[in-house]
Amino acid sequence: MSTNEDSNVHVDDAADFESFHLDSRLLQAIKYNGFEKPTLIQSSAIPLALEQKRDVIAKASTGSGKTLAYLIPLIQTILLHKLSQTDEGSSQKTLGIILVPTRELAQQVQSMLNKLILYCSKEVHSLNLSSQLADNVLTSLLLDGPEVLISTPSKLLNVLETKSNALSVDALKVLVIDEVDLVLTFGYEDDLNQIAKYLPLKKNLQTFLMSATLNEDIQELKSRFCRSPAILKLNDDEINKDQSKLIQYYVKVSEFDKFLLCYVIFKLSLIKGKTLIFVNSIDRGYRLKLVLEQFGVRSCILNSELPANSRQHIVEEFNKNVYQLLIATDDTEYIKEEDEDHQEGDNEKAENNPEGNRKNKLSGSLTKKDRDYGVSRGVDFLNVACVLNFDLPTTSKSYVHRIGRTARAGKSGVAISFVVPLKEFGKHKPSMCPSSKKDEKILSKVIKQQSKLGFEILPYSFDINQVEGFRYRMEDGFRAVTQVAVREARVKELKQEMLASEKLKRHFEENPQDLHSLRHDKELHPARVQQHLKRVPDYLLPEAARKDKKKIGFVPFHSAKNLKRKNKVYKNKNNNKRGAKSDPLKNFK
Numbered sequence: 071m072s073t074n075e076d077s078n079v080h081v082d083d084a085a086d087f088e089s090f091h092l093d094s095r096l097l098q099a100i101k102y103n104g105f106e107k108p109t110l111i112q113s114s115a116i117p118l119a120l121e122q123k124r125d126v127i128a129k130a131s132t133g134s135g136k137t138l139a140y141l142i143p144l145i146q147t148i149l150l151h152k153l154s155q156t157d158e159g160s161s162q163k164t165l166g167i168i169l170v171p172t173r174e175l176a177q178q179v180q181s182m183l184n185k186l187i188l189y190c191s192k193e194v195h196s197l198n199l200s201s202q203l204a205d206n207v208l209t210s211l212l213l214d215g216p217e218v219l220i221s222t223p224s225k226l227l228n229v230l231e232t233k234s235n236a237l238s239v240d241a242l243k244v245l246v247i248d249e250v251d252l253v254l255t256f257g258y259e260d261d262l263n264q265i266a267k268y269l270p271l272k273k274n275l276q277t278f279l280m281s282a283t284l285n286e287d288i289q290e291l292k293s294r295f296c297r298s299p300a301i302l303k304l305n306d307d308e309i310n311k312d313q314s315k316l317i318q319y320y321v322k323v324s325e326f327d328k329f330l331l332c333y334v335i336f337k338l339s340l341i342k343g344k345t346l347i348f349v350n351s352i353d354r355g356y357r358l359k360l361v362l363e364q365f366g367v368r369s370c371i372l373n374s375e376l377p378a379n380s381r382q383h384i385v386e387e388f389n390k391n392v393y394q395l396l397i398a399t400d401d402t403e404y405i406k407e408e409d410e411d412h413q414e415g416d417n418e419k420a421e422n423n424p425e426g427n428r429k430n431k432l433s434g435s436l437t438k439k440d441r442d443y444g445v446s447r448g449v450d451f452l453n454v455a456c457v458l459n460f461d462l463p464t465t466s467k468s469y470v471h472r473i474g475r476t477a478r479a480g481k482s483g484v485a486i487s488f489v490v491p492l493k494e495f496g497k498h499k500p501s502m503c504p505s506s507k508k509d510e511k512i513l514s515k516v517i518k519q520q521s522k523l524g525f526e527i528l529p530y531s532f533d534i535n536q537v538e539g540f541r542y543r544m545e546d547g548f549r550a551v552t553q554v555a556v557r558e559a560r561v562k563e564l565k566q567e568m569l570a571s572e573k574l575k576r577h578f579e580e581n582p583q584d585l586h587s588l589r590h591d592k593e594l595h596p597a598r599v600q601q602h603l604k605r606v607p608d609y610l611l612p613e614a615a616r617k618d619k620k621k622i623g624f625v626p627f628h629s630a631k632n633l634k635r636k637n638k639v640y641k642n643k644n645n646n647k648r649g650a651k652s653d654p655l656k657n658f659k
């Protein structure tokens with residue numbers, strides 16, 4: 071394997087897609103989409119599946135191209151099957167099922183599938199069962215006999231149980247379980263066991279179990295779903311070279327200083343490019359957004375509470391570079407490791423442990439959250455320059471998946487993790503995150519895990535004195551963001567998104583251009599807005615960033631001139647003087 075410098079993608083130069091003897095329509099679509107050479111996981115899995123007809127269990131790093139590794143064999147199998155069918159009517163059957171843990175992933179897999187069936191869309195139809203279709207619409211779409219179903223396990227089970235007249239899986243040829251260990255930790259195991267009863271397992275059904283992290287838990291699934299599978303474990307050796315383009319840092323900071331540092335980093339644009347910030351609860355996401363808003367730093371929010379189509383739109387817009395800063399709540403942790411991490415009296419426990427909720431509580435909801443939500447795993451965020459673990463995840467496994475949102479497909483990226491030292495924990499209640507109590511423990515696990523893979527996590531060296539000057543402004547800004555303000559922001563955003571999602575759905579279908587001007591990073595304003603905080607006075611800038619100083623320091627500070635220009639833009643926006651597209655939410659009648 072070597073790096074293809076031109077495409078900036080780590081590929082297997084020794085292989086090519088032509089050698090897989092694919093249907094010409096599929097091959098053409100692969101090329102049309104710019105996939106010149108297969109990645110290592112693809113060049114390993116595709117021949118095993120197509121030539122040797124083996125079941126495949128694959129473990130390969132995040133961003134290594136696992137989706138194509140199963141979609142290509144799946145489509146090829148369907149096309150071959152179709153060619154072998156003489157009677158047209160008999161070919162309208164479900165031939166492939168792809169199970170994923172979250173709706174976000176279901177949507178993403180379907181759009182990748184659509185790209186690959188560009189030249190054979192009459193032969194291969196897909197249906198995303200998790201896309202919240204009305205019951206009668208779903209039944210009629212199922213009756214059309216889509217060849218590929220994409221779903222979360224619970225939704226598929228529901229359909230198998232309630233719509234047996236509309237769905238037949240007798241002819242099923244391929245079953246994929248993507249992000250298989252997350253499927254398990256999401257508590258879908260029972261659903262999978264039930265689903266297994268409906269499937270023609272161990273007949274002609276070929277299975278793919280894919281993930282970036284695998285553990286012993288999959289043994290049972292393996293024996294239930296696979297026949298002597300080929301096991302590919304690619305992330306320990308060569309493929310790791312891909313990840314050398316990811317630089318990892320940690321910063322030891324107090325709870326309050328996380329906000330301070332975050333403000334300085336983004337206000338002074340110390341990170342070039344798009345950043346994905348992970349927090350551990352929904353409230354913290356809004357708190358951080360409101361705090362940054364105080365300083366004129368815009369961001370948008372992604373969490374399980376937002377309507378599914380808003381979430382999808384946010385990810386799409388972020389991928390199109392509409393937003394630079396996305397604050398994502400990642401509360402999809404792992405029950406096993408979480409159990410030992412529970413803290414008594416932790417009032418955010420329910421929020422931080424959805425699987426725990428799922429297992430312990432009635433499947434009804436104590437929270438409004440969508441349990442099929444998840445963004446740290448599998449979602450292909452494009453061109454993310456930096457992943458910032460504002461709150462450290464509570465497991466080392468989750469860390470792997472979060473940082474995997476950057477440095478994808480051979481690109482480079484940076485991961486920065488804020489770590490609260492135990493002695494600092496709980497000292498500043500309003501900025502405290504309950505899970506931070508274990509930060510140091512998790513960090514040492516992460517360091518061990520990464521060093522086993524040959525990677526180092528470096529302490530991020532910065533001069534705290536340089537940011538000290540900003541402290542009083544942060545204290546001022548932080549005070550304005552009360553718990554009530556956070557709650558109000560949460561409700562306001564939810565209302566806004568519901569409106570956008572439900573009432574305007576039709577409008578947007580008719581006027582797709584308006585969708586582009588529907589921004590998710592609007593200022594929420596429930597906190598007292600202090601206009602003066604949005605400007606950074608020259609005397610506060612570190613020497614390197616002042617306009618009279620030519621020398622640039624260790625961090626790539628923007629020049630004061632640029633900062634001023636930015637501040638002017640924010641000012642204009644606040645005065646509503648921008649001449650850009652009007653807000654469709656406001657205009658809609």
Ligand SMILES: Nc1ncnc2c1ncn2[C@@H]1O[C@H](COP(=O)(O)OP(=O)(O)OP(=O)(O)O)[C@@H](O)[C@H]1O
Nearest residue numbers: 079105107108109132133134135136137282448479
């Ligand atoms: N052969 C290829 N050539 C160029 N780019 C590719 C190739 N295969 C996949 N990619 C791109 O690499 C990115 C990552 O692929 P993919 O989402 O399949 O990774 P993954 O291994 O499933 O990651 P994760 O474990 O995070 O889900 C995508 O943007 C995809 O379009």
